[in-house]
Amino acid sequence: MKLILQAIEKSAIRIKNAIDVKDIGYSQEQNSSGETQLQLDIQSDLIIEEELSKIASVHTIASEEKELPMLLNENGHYHIAFDPLDGSSLVDVNLSVGSIFGIYDGELTASKMVASCYVVYGPRVELVFAHEGKVKLYLLQAGEFEYVKEIHLNEKGKIMAPGGTQQCWAPYHKAMIDAFFADGYRLRYSGGMVPDLHQILLKGGGLFSYPGASDKPEGKLRQLFEVFPFAFIFETAGGRAIDGANRVLEKETKHVHDTSPCFFGSNYEVSVVADVYGRN
Template sequence: MIEIFNAVSNIAVDIEKDIFNGLSDEFFDVKIEDDELHSKIYTKCTQIIETELEKVRSVKGALSKDKKQMCTINPNGKYIVAYVSIDNVELLDVDYSLGTIFCVYENEISPKNIKASAYITYGPTFQMVFATQSEGVKFFSYEDSQFVQKESFRLSSSGKINSTGGDIAAWTSEHKDLMQSFFDSGYRLRFSDSLVLDTHQILFKRGGIYSNPATKNDPNGTMELVFECYPISFIVELAGGMAIDGKYRILDIESLNVHHKSPFYFGSTNEIQKVKLVFGA
């Protein structure tokens, strides 16, 4: 797993350098439409990720949220790496940090086979979280041209952050009442629309709740199990929190395919217990 950690570290440095520090030189010399710019960024990040993973003999293959097609790397390897190359690239326009998400599965894609999970935050906050069952959640900050390990995250039983997404006009009455109850209890709204950043904030602040609910428009939710829900749930649980779809533990739900979407709630245990009460778990 150390080889995968090193690959993720190298990927982080290359994307930070080539995309966030080199973006204006490489992509903004001529005016192009946003969709074309975003496509170029996704392509560049995918190239960086696959180039690094090709160096890891234990990685059998990789697939991205964007393409969802397995790229065979080393046929004799045992790990499959699913990743989000850039989490919500549209936020580049407003100078937000963005992130990359990785989930490492052994032999086949299943929450029971997760061996490691990681995410990276770029831009103003260049940091990395890498989690394994044996080592727990490790937090690294990039300082003096290297990642330096810092104090690991541990969620408190309650927090004060309420990070909720989805189309508000399409919220169900249950979710709307639940969110209002948190606000009435003094919770602060902190939502960036980047799963990486919203996760990082809850971990960094040691508690709170994130929600991307089922809505009237998206009754099955919008977050993808294989690429988003599984890796973040793995990290959150190792940090002492909980992650559910409203009723059931995310890591107990087997994906039907790589397109499988789900409502997503995670955070401190007290907040998630309140979610369970509302949705009858």
């Protein structure tokens, strides 16, 4: 696991350097979700593939930018699913973006997840790694990631990051979000999954939601690359992650690009979600 984390760190430094160039134009390609790729998406994907291919224990990788998983080392046992540059469309307006990694032992399924990690490329480059019951924060300084602290969620927070197209929300979901705001919660939503969830984690709690809606009944966010890794991190930090009624990490994945509704947060907020969705 140490070698995998080091490969992620090397990838993050290279991706940060790639972000800091002038040309981040669109390519002529589309990813597996039908989105036009930035050159930066493709470059970030190749960087991570290159660094992970050097690790003998990595059997297979799956990327948000690739249609199918890729075998790297037949004798390896770890399967790593990653979103190489989540929120890349925010780069040109200089908002924070990130990379997300789910690390699975044996196969790409939630029950086999053993670690997860994400990197935030913002005013500072920070890395959060969840493994063996701890969530640790690292900061990039002078070309190396240095340990900062462990992350623990409070029982209740004050930040609300509601995703999705509001006119497509179910009435009970909108009523729930409105009730949180009426209770004094603050809106913090950039359109980037990584910075929004990072803020909730670092500020002690709150709720990130991306529900199933009329335009996307199964949600937008991908299970293996985005939903499961953050579910693992939030649970390890003392919070919860559900799809509305059920624990996210108990979901089955039938296809590498399956999506899921998701709600990540501290215990109080997710309990409210479970109650509302349980009644509807």
